Amino acid sequence: MSDEIKQALEERLAAYCYGRVRADEDPDYYSFELTVAEFFRLYDNKPDKTKLGLAGELVVHLLLPHGHDHLESACLYLNKEEHNVKKGFDLTFRDRNDGGLWYGEVKSGRVTGAQTADDKARERIGEAERGLDAMFTSNVERKRWDAAILDAEAALSGPSAASVKDLLRADFKTINQGSPAKVRALLCAVVMHPFDLSEIDAGSGQTLIDGVKSRGRFEDIRILLIQQSDLELLIEVLRASWVQAEAA
Template sequence: MCCVENFSDELKTTIRDNLTRICHGADLASRSSIMFKYAATLKSFWDRYSTKEDKTRIGMLGELLAHVIILKKLDSFDVISPLFNMEEKHIRKGFDLVLYESASNEVWITEVKSGGAGTRTSCAATSALLAKARDDLKGRLAEAETNHWHNAINAAQKSINESKGYKESVLEILGLEGDNAYLNTAVASDNNVVLVSALFNDATRKVEEKTVEHFTNKLIANPIFKTVLVLSLQKGTLQKLEDFLRTEAGC
């Protein structure tokens, strides 16, 4: 669980330091081209963001926040998929994030669901977001749809720095899952998953630990996936994050 109580200088610095890696992936972010530097990446993000409807904007900021928290707080994982979809000015299709855990040599498929609370409590809203992430990923991982895995492989190829020794291992794992989809033998229980709720709601109305614990325990008792990690994120509003990105982009 992670609650962003203040839009601190530390958070701003983290976004500045990692935005190119988050948006383009580690390999492209390491290139010397101006188009992969912070200013150009920020402009590209804002061009994508500013033209979208509110629901998509909330999803984009939720995914951005998930990238930042995972990079900074979950040291055992490498993010091996970029935020940007290279084919069009949109967020990534298929799986929201793909993570790699070197200790186990396993891939983790990540689904992020973002939203506000509305008239619900923070706990009720978080439970609903996590349930939607669970159900969407359960369906997608069992589909006879190879495009999800094509996208994941292409993302990993562009994202993982060539110096990383695990690149071929990751591509092989993703390829095997793609084969299962093609053969119509894909099942959700073959996959490690991370379910993320990104709630934008008053930080004084915090999500209670027992809410996330209850959701996780139910999922463990009736397993759908191979292994699951549940991550609850909460930020007061999306306005300060949006204002920061707008100001940084000079818009």
């Protein structure tokens, strides 16, 4: 949690939660103070497993631009209708390089028992892979695409928003007609573990990529592995920033 990351969290939180376009419309209404208050209304009343997932998704939103800066967020972090976890796809992104669409799935977990950090990363990526694939095959629900289209309207503007919405509708139509969609997948694993016991091996990412490619579920893939000794530190930093902002 460097000072750079803390600053990015404060500067970008409203855009993560509500979409960059919507947040820019009224900076006072979508201020850091009001946004973080809304976040904790959601976060503080959830069970530990849900909190872990919420924190994991937040850290992915925060860190993704550092290594994938060509991916432009087309999604919202907060549920738009109620104080609950977000429905639909965890992530959707527009690729600035070619205008294409990426779907993302985030899975978070703690290393337990005799597991290593690599074990947990492999487990979480496997679950993300299967879960995202099911959304396009055995567990297809139109509401996911409807939610993603609304997200794109709040996160993007002009031709970018129109293009992403067209791609989302086209993917659903393809699946609804019984054909397979060509899905570009961003699979994310957020692993919590004591660093003095084990760390994710540098070669694990490539091994996981090779495994996912061999199963042929996706047209293209990217994998993001994040390891953190205590993911709650992110939440503590956010809460401290909120208290400081309120005091000011």
